[in-house]
Structures are given as C-alpha cells and as structure tokens.
Amino acid sequence: MVISSKFLDALTPSSIRSITAKIRDKAKEGVQVTSFAGGLPSKEFFPIEDIRKINDWIFEEEGGEAIQYAASDGYDPLRQYLVKFMQRYQVTDIDYKNILITSGAQQGLAYLAKGLITNGSVVIVENPSYPGALDTFRAYGAKIVGVGMDDDGLKMDELETALKKHTKGVAFIYTIADFQNPTGRSMSIERRKQLVELAEKYDTFVVEDGPYSLISFDGTVMPAIKSFDKYGRVIYSGSTSKTIAPGLRIGWLIADHESITKLVYLKMRDDLQVNNIAQRQVYRYLKDCDFDGHLQTVIDVYRRRRNVMIDAVKNSFPEGTHIVVPGGGLFLWLELDPSVDTLAMFDYVFQKNIAYVPGVFFCPDGSGKNAMRLNFSTASEKSIAECVPILGDMIRQYIQEQ
Numbered sequence: 001m002v003i004s005s006k007f008l009d010a011l012t013p014s015s016i017r018s019i020t021a022k023i024r025d026k027a028k029e030g031v032q033v034t035s036f037a038g039g040l041p042s043k044e045f046f047p048i049e050d051i052r053k054i055n056d057w058i059f060e061e062e063g064g065e066a067i068q069y070a071a072s073d074g075y076d077p078l079r080q081y082l083v084k085f086m087q088r089y090q091v092t093d094i095d096y097k098n099i100l101i102t103s104g105a106q107q108g109l110a111y112l113a114k115g116l117i118t119n120g121s122v123v124i125v126e127n128p129s130y131p132g133a134l135d136t137f138r139a140y141g142a143k144i145v146g147v148g149m150d151d152d153g154l155k156m157d158e159l160e161t162a163l164k165k166h167t168k169g170v171a172f173i174y175t176i177a178d179f180q181n182p183t184g185r186s187m188s189i190e191r192r193k194q195l196v197e198l199a200e201k202y203d204t205f206v207v208e209d210g211p212y213s214l215i216s217f218d219g220t221v222m223p224a225i226k227s228f229d230k231y232g233r234v235i236y237s238g239s240t241s242k243t244i245a246p247g248l249r250i251g252w253l254i255a256d257h258e259s260i261t262k263l264v265y266l267k268m269r270d271d272l273q274v275n276n277i278a279q280r281q282v283y284r285y286l287k288d289c290d291f292d293g294h295l296q297t298v299i300d301v302y303r304r305r306r307n308v309m310i311d312a313v314k315n316s317f318p319e320g321t322h323i324v325v326p327g328g329g330l331f332l333w334l335e336l337d338p339s340v341d342t343l344a345m346f347d348y349v350f351q352k353n354i355a356y357v358p359g360v361f362f363c364p365d366g367s368g369k370n371a372m373r374l375n376f377s378t379a380s381e382k383s384i385a386e387c388v389p390i391l392g393d394m395i396r397q398y399i400q401e402q
C-alpha cells in the first residue's frame with residue numbers, strides 16, 4: 001500500500017531534477033555531459049585537508065560530547081561566531097540568541113514556509129527566482145506572486161502594487177538580494193531601504209536569502225537588507241554551502257528572540273538538531289583556518305570562468321542575445337530572441353551533451369520562455385571556452401530549423 005495524503009500527493013520532483021536525471025542517464029551510458037545546469041560550487045576547491053584536521057581536533061578536545069545529543073538552537077560557539085561574521089554584511093544589532101542553526105538554508109526556508117504560510121497565503125518573489133524556494137513555498141500552500149526585476153533588483157513600484165492587491169495575507173516577500181539565483185543581479189541600497197519600509201507599511205515580512213553575498217568579484221559586500229531593519233520585519237537566511245561546502249549542510253536564520261524561540265520549537269518537532277560535527281567543522285573552519293584566503297581563491301577562479309563564458313557567449317550566440325553580467329555568484333542569465341523557446345530547445349542541444357536550465361523553471365508566471373541560466377562555477381575555463389561555442393552553434397541551428 002503506497003502512502004498517500006493530499007500533501008504528499010501534491011509533491012513533485014523539482015524541475016531541475018529532470019535535467020539532472022537526464023545527465024545521470026547519459027553517464028550510465030558512459031557519456032559525459034558538460035553541464036552548465038547545476039548550481040554547485042566547484043568541489044576541486046573544497047577545503048578537505050582542513051576539515052580532516054578539524055575532525056581530529058574535535059575528537060581530541062571534546063570526545064563523545066561532540067556526538068552527543070545537543071541543543072536544538074545550535075552549537076553556541078558557532079552561533080556566537082556568526083554574530084561576528086554577520087558584521088561582514090553590516091548586521092550588528094544581534095546576539096547569538098537571534099540565530100538558529102539550520103541544516104542548510106533550505107531547511108530554514110522550509111521552516112519559514114511551515115511557520116508563516118497558511119493555505120492560500122501569498123508569497124511575493126522576484127521573477128525569476130530560485131526554484132528550490134518556490135517549490136517549498138508551494139508545497140506548504142502558498143500562492144506565488146512574481147514581481148519584476150531590473151538591474152537594481154526587485155522593482156519597488158511593482159512590489160507595492162502587488163502588496164496593495166493582496167491585502168489579505170502576504171506571508172512574506174522572498175528575495176535573494178545579492179548575486180541572485182538565477183540572474184546574478186543585486187538589489188541597490190536604496191531599494192533595500194525601501195523594501196524594509198514597504199514590509200512595515202503593508203504589515204508583512206522580508207525573507208532575505210543570502211548564500212551568494214560573499215562571492216563578490218570586486219570584493220564589495222553589500223549591507224544586508226537586515227542591516228536596515230528598524231522594525232523586526234526582516235528574517236535573514238545564511239549558508240556556508242557556496243563558500244565552504246554544501247554537503248556540510250550548515251545554514252542559519254536570524255530573527256528576533258521570540259521568533260527564534262518559535263522556530264526552535266518547530267525544529268524540535270522536525271529533526272531535533274543539526275549534525276554536531278558539521279556545526280563544529282564550520283565553526284573551527286571559520287575561526288581557525290584561512291576562510292578568507294579560501295574565499296579569495298574561489299572568487300578569483302569563478303571570476304575568470306565568468307569572463308571566459310561571457311566572451312564565448314558574445315562570440316558565438318545569435319545576435320540580440322541579452323546578457324546580464326553578474327558581479328558575483330555562480331550564474332549567467334541570458335535572454336535570447338523572444339521567438340526561441342529554451343525549454344523546447346533543451347533536447348536538441350542535449351544531443352551534443354551540453355545542458356543548461358530553461359528560463360521558465362525560474363518564473364512563477366510562466367515567463368522566461370526565451371531565457372536560460374548557465375552556471376560558470378563548475379566547468380573549467382577550457383571546457384567553457386570549448387563548449388559554449390557549441391551551445392551557440394546549436395542555438396543558431398535550432399532557430400534556422402524552426
């Protein structure tokens with residue numbers, strides 16, 4: 001007998017999973033796909049030796065306590081360290097009790113969805129946005145409303161129109177303000193301040209998701225929206241997935257003390273606590289190893305890969321392709337001629353063992369048909385320089401054949 005409920009039966013695999021599955025099928029046949037579809041940091045730079053060393057320190061210093069049951073709100077030394085860490089984003093007005101450690105940012109987003117969304121409530125998001133968040137918000141009953149972006153991020157006039165329209169229950173506004181997934185755009189400081197004011201005016205919350213903020217190609221780290229939050233309207237979500245390693249699954253939520261207490265109760269009902277070892281690994285890595293040196297290495301590599309990708313797109317994609325040049329993060333967002341349907345084109349391109357993510361996967365209103373997201377963090381400069389022109393040729397051929 002298969003388990004069944006309204007909730008379970010409504011769940012579907014994520015759209016990007018369908019691409020991952022195709023890539024896996026090819027791998028089983030012994031064919032290597034050059035994937036620009038993933039959202040992964042590059043594993044060649046994961047700090048394996050440091051983590052290995054840290055594991056020894058943990059057991060030498062703490063013995064069994066390191067793998068004992070522990071508090072649901074998180075490992076206090078890590079929470080305390082994150083208070084200091086958040087100064088990088090000019091978030092200064094917090095203490096460790098404002099922080100809940102989560103199993104990656106994704107778990108924090110799921111807690112906010114479970115806690116704040118009641119069936120039918122609206123969540124306003126950037127259009128396009130991160131499908132992993134959209135799927136989670138939908139799973140807990142949200143109606144997703146997308147608001148347009150320009151080079152300064154979420155458009156505040158459109159946002160206000162949406163807030164006015166949905167007077168009953170906007171659970172929160174979800175934004176990835178820095179080097180957004182998928183567009184690579186960042187929100188201007190002016191708009192960050194306006195966003196806080198709008199949340200206050202329309203009695204809602206901002207969920208600020210910041211996994212890419214430190215991957216800044218010119219080294220500028222923007223003040224978080226949270227740093228302008230005079231009213232307790234912003235819940236910040238952090239992660240070390242893109243800066244250290246995603247498999248450690250360390251993220252954190254920042255909110256006022258009472259909200260954190262409620263989220264801790266939710267966590268108790270969910271998984272009790274985040275893995276002790278991973279919390280210690282991240283704490284010791286940030287505190288005792290060369291996190292900034294590591295970050296700089298990754299930034300330098302990703303910047304070079306981004307540049308190679310942009311050059312290759314400029315030289316090989318059809319005329320009229322619009323490129324959003326990202327100042328950081330992992331992604332390049334491209335808009336092709338409006339007649340091109342990138343979802344329909346996917347299998348055609350995939351014949352050449354190249355993958356991308358079609359733009360519609362990111363757009364809650366079904367727009368983005370002519371867009372695609374390319375990831376530049378995982379493939380080498382050589383592979384980008386070789387494969388992007390093949391992708392460009394395939395797009396030209398596809399357009400000719402239509």
Ligand SMILES: Cc1ncc(COP(=O)(O)O)c(C=O)c1O
Nearest residue numbers: 039104105106130181239241251
């Ligand atoms: C915008 C955004 N938020 C959250 C996540 C999930 O991060 P984590 O690995 O910390 O759960 C991702 C992963 O790609 C992401 O792009």
